[in-house]
Amino acid sequence: MSLNLKTLVRLSARSLLNRRLTVFLSVLTIAFSVALLLTVERVRTEARTSFNQTISGTDLIVGAPSGDLQLLLYSVFQLGNASANMSWEAAQEIAAMPEVAWTLPLALGDSHKGFRVMGTDATYFDHYKYGRKQPLEFASGKRFNQLYQAVIGAEVAQKLGYKVGDRMIIAHGMGKHSFKEHDDKPFTLVGILERTGTPVDRSVLASLESIEAIHVGWGKPALGDIRTRFAEKQGKNTSLDRAQLQPKAITALLVGVKKKTQLFKVQRRINEGGQGLKVIGEPLQAVMPAVALQQLWKLVGVAENALLVVAGFVVISGLVGLMSVILTGLNERRREIAILRAIGARPMQVLLLLVAEAFILTLLGLLIGAGVFYLLLLIAAPAIYDIWGIWLPVSGFSLTELKLLCVIAVAGLLVGLWPGLRAYRISLAEGLSVRL
């Protein structure tokens, strides 16, 4: 009535400022718990977004049978390794199916300074889409069209400081210091891609033939094959031609169908052991990326929720700590309450004063927590990107995050209610009698 909200907030703010040392720690506790909650939520959603946006426009991923998720992870996300390859003939069979619009072969297994090398077709740049069906764009240079040419992702370019025209050596196997460097076949860098936020950023792309070429004399192809290739190589002195470099096997095949309605039919035919295909006896597996991702979310959903619950409990314990600080302070503030009552404060206003106090502290905690969160994001984002390839953008709060913050703010109001009610009772019971 006579005491407006501004006065109320001013009073509780001044009171808090007077006790800043004692309340500071509880604000800090809330701040850190809020930062933790926001981080868990952000990492969770960004991981999903990042995974979901990595591949779009691809209808099927085909590979040797290993499990839907595993196939997706090693072929697209560069996580884990293929347990087996699929034959080049099978890939060609699938490409020739009438329902299939396009296919992209993927050959993995080589690396350049810790980055994966992927052998594929030049049409990769036409068919591979990410995010909302965005195609890959070149920051500089162009796609590969000859042997020993490579295109690199934005992250590779940034980390290694490469420019178009640079030479690079591909190694067999992963790891920064591979023992088997194909240093007799340096690649020329012909293109650098724009950043996509997908594993493509950390890939070195080259034609299948190039990859095949550097493996001449390596691995364990048939003895006869080696001999002919070796002779060929010696004879022509590193000028191998395309026809002889046809790959024997690839790691996986991305498939686009002509009509979405034919998707299940194609998938079934491939899964049923190549029924209707010439290559019989080679077991294959075709998965839909979205379906496999769904499996992934099911799998990690439990862990995600557990993390969120833990973060939630940390926030709750922060709020409980705040409540205990205010409650403890209440005993020393009986005089303050009596003074306010003498001036004409109603018990309800005394209650509101304490609720305002808890609310102000919670808001302060939220504010500092958000600050810590963004600071954390700025500092940790590059490291997280390096390790998991998940880019955490420093962007405004999502709707879910805002909702979480609002819930905490409301909880802050509720936290003030208990000390407020106690103060209410004290002011009723003790009236103006000021006890020392």
Add this chain to the structure above:
Amino acid sequence: MTGKVIIDLKQLSFAWPGQAKPALSIDAFRLNAGERLFVYGPSGCGKSTLLSLLAGVVVPQQGVVEIAGQRIEKLSAAKRDHFRADHIGLVFQQFNLLPYLNVLDNVTLACDFSHQRVTNLKQAQVSALDEAKRLLSRLLLPESLWTKSVMNLSIGQQQRVAVARALIGAPDLIIADEPTSALDRESRDQFLQLLMAETEQSGSSLVFVSHDDSLKSHFDRHLHLPTLNQAVSTVEPSAVEGANP
């Protein structure tokens, strides 16, 4: 202002919750506007109870408490709080001030809780801040202390700030509960003089409670509460010592 009745008590009886025997029972009592009343008596004679009733913190089980023409026993608790903010200035024995506000803010705080006081000041065409400054200088509080924390003040200075807060906006009634008991003789006399002068200036009535009847001479009316209070008049004062709620 003379002729207006500021306090009018009739057939009053009050017992604290959970107690069968009334702590205060007064047949009739009146205080006129501008009067300065000295209430004295030993501990347990019902002084605090009387103050709580006058301030509207509690209401009597029976009888009438009329302050400045308003029967406050009929008001709701919230309205009584509002009424207290508007019409009554309270000064306690000690620790009257909020430690987190400076001297001036402590004085003007009374206006934050009362429209009436603000209106009174507006009619006199002064701002709350100017009036607070005027009162503080009238009460001989050095200007250098005005924006300081009240923690830096001596007890005597704190009590004078409390008087300024009670007086700002010229409420009808000032109630002072043993305001000098924590002061030494010199500050006590100075305090009393200033209190008298300023209540007179603002036209407020004063109820001054003390167990020290040597202060009597400063006041125009005296009330020996044990005589008026029928609830304790038959009991030896020593028998109820310390039973004051």
